[in-house]
Amino acid sequence: MTPQTLIVFGARQGVGLELVRLACAAGWKVRAVVRPGSEHAALAATGCKILEADALSAPAVSACFNGRTRNAWVVSTLGDREGIVDAPGNQHVIQAALQGQAKGLLLVSSLGAGDSRAYASASLLAAIGHILEAKTRAEDALRSSGLPFCILRPGGLVDGPASGTAQLIQPQDVHGFVRRSDLAAIMFRLLDHGRLLDQTLAAIDPSCPPPARYAPVRANPEALTA
Template identity: 60%
Template sequence: MPALILFGARKGAGLAIAQAARAAGWAVTAVVRPGADASALVAAGCEVRTADALDREAVTAAFAGLPEDVRVATTLGGQDISVDDQGNRNVIDATKAHGAPGLLLVSSLGAGDSREYASPRLLAAIGAVLEAKTRAEEHLRASGLAFAIVRPGGLVDAPLSGTGQLVRMQDVHGFIAREELARLVFGLLADNRLLGQTLAAIDPSCPPPARYA
């Protein structure tokens, strides 16, 4: 049975990834911050462990007892941008220390070399977050791990469409449902396609939220 450890799994795309993996019969270890409501993860059959992403030792301890070839993914991010940066770097370092072969990082369009294509509106809203995510991306590339970086467009709550796309071009714009992103991410994990690629995730059929219409 394939095993996955997932950071940032409590809600949104992270929760959807965990649910997709469990539906496929995977053993899923979901890591959430202490005190977080993990009832949806428990209902999905995940093993829940707690760790503050900014606590290096706690993040490392979350891997205890897992197989060396465990798949690793992180969707960490939030209001505290240090989680986007240092939190993800702690996960990368713990992955390497455990001996796991690779890691999938969910970042964002507007990070790294896609920043030049980001709109002024996006940069004004979350420019500092994108810089933090860029630092995490750079740390992953320098780690020596096999990796995939997925940069979704704007995330929305909508049903699965089956039309989401992973593309190498970074000069793209658009939106994607969280569950559709989860489908694409789980496909990469299931096929073990951690080939050092950075991919944008968008869905041409996904309408923008009302505030963007």
């Protein structure tokens, strides 16, 4: 069987790195895209192919699809603390994926973006409202692109070993946290099963203890299995 191909933007650390590790361990052909000049020793250890590209450059992003990438799965975890790359960077990825005839695109957004903004706290909106607005524009661009897609809106991301109890939830009126390792595992299962069904799903883990300054997680009985 021909191994599947995966292109990950925002692969240097966090959820992107965890996903690359899982895909490489499963024998997938993985292209991991990082910022030019960034340190990526942990990424190199996975055995993936590393590409450097500025997400704000459409030609640079498009070049990541050169070669045998038709029918590749594409994942974007792009984002930054200023919200500079969230909208234009992801829009470049979406356009390049279309031109490269990708199989589908999985976008990691955030609770508080899009229609889940109505349930975000005032403190969250005050802190990162501009970033959530940029993520909303990225979500809207993907939905209107015609690509098969899945948009995941995780709660607060924390480090730690996977618990296996993270949930995908259709309603957006939820709050909570999820480990990066668990989110990556959910993403890989969605890709491996070809389950990019034009959905927008929240991701939380009721077993993930929140930092002390946050309120307890609210579990949701309508969780989906991934």
